[in-house]
Amino acid sequence: MATVAHCLYCFETLAAYLESRKPLSLKEIEEAWNEHPEAGAEDASKTESLEKRIPALRRVADSTSSASTSSSPSSNSTVSLTTETAATSTDSLADAITESPLFVTWNTVSPRSGHTSLRGCIGTFEAQELDEGLSSYAITSAVHDMRFDPISKREISSLEVAVTLLTDFEDCADAMDWEIGTHGLRISFTERGRRYGATYLPDVAAEQGWTKEETLVSLMRKAGWVGKKDKWQGVDLKVVRYQGRKKSLQYPAYKQWRDWVNSRDEDEA
Template sequence: MATAEHCLYCFETLSAYLESRKSMSLGEIEKSYGEYCKEAEARVAPSDKTESLEKRIPALQRVADSDLAEASTSSLPSSGSSMSLTTDTAATSTESLAAITESPLFVTWNTVSSRTGNTSLRGCIGTFEAQELGEGLSSYAVTAAVHDTRFDPISKRELPSLEVAVTLLTDFEDCGDAMDWEVGTHGLRISFAERGRRYGATYLPDVAAEQGWTKEETLVSLMRKAGWAGRRDKWQAVDLKVVRYQGRKKSMLYSEYKQWREWADQKGEDSEEDEDEDEA
């Protein structure tokens, strides 16, 4: 499933892009974040370790919560996704999630209101073609932030207000009919043709549940998203091809990324000072 490290990597990639600097690699972040968690844990007494860790590292609580929830519904409307041009479906199995190194994926950026805590979609793009995670997350983190044509590009000043969500897609299955899927469990990818024109669109697994839609409302909305302008009560006359899939999602706020990044910067400075002392 998607991890806190994947979210950190998306923030790191976007921050580096907007600041015109070199980004840390996914491998470097995974190593650093492991040390970050261990160092925080080592400073906490065993009796209150769990509670204190959750306070010290908010991402750890989000990891635990997400593991329990799996890919169930989220309270934040975050996944009005856009499809990339590469859309060959990959049959990723949940059996390999523990050591997953590549996957179809989507990166979603949301703006979080500092006053109300409400979120609004700021960009979401992904692909159904399996990506090596180091390359795919980096590429789509930037693409979703600055090339989603529904929105203006995200600017550097917006970073503190952002939340990122990474969804790794799994379990692709052709639906027996348009209703052969479950709200809150499945994402949908539809395709159809009408009057010589081909249409296609997708919603990630949490969209229908977040919006409180029925199956029919979800399908009609998805057809509208694809560009279909037919009468709502005639949607069933369209020959829809529907593929259902599941997603393993992780979310993170910029404040959590900033907390880890400041720690990593300080560790880097301490290491440089130690090296200078050794040379002296």
């Protein structure tokens, strides 16, 4: 799952880019975060979550080991689970994810209401090494999302970052074979010789209060489809559902942590 350290790394990468300096590496940030007084609360929450998942993971491992050795993972699975992964301890599971498909989202936070507004979101369905993938998409989503102007240095204090690691890719039996609040969607279709495709992360439909039909029509519009709303079911949609492990962090938390790191380094100098 995405962690506070992943979010800190995205802020550090963007801040360093805007300030023309070298950022801390993901490894350095993870080591520093582990020493931070607030890290214990996240570790406890992570351990509890993993302990709840261990029985299910072991059931998957048992079923995998009892299956025919000639079987292979589904071609649409981006992340697979091996018996070795399922049998590891909670500590090693917490550190097991080193690569994943991912999205980095930047939001602007209103100082009065706390309401967030999308400021940039770009990611990839190809598994990425997290140190390279997070740093690359932290910058790409901040300055190359064509829907928005590039994020400027003066804006960074008003931002929130969200990191979503994508898992459990499955072909849907039909366009409605998914659950709001659980699944993200990736659609593709062809009409009049033109190919279309778009995606929504797992939290989008729930945040917008959409029904399944409204979500699908909106996603088709996002892809560029201009057909009549009541004709969407006549389009031959291929729908892939997936899940996401998301973590978000606002700038004041990054600033507090960065000041702590600077103070620690000064004391050690």
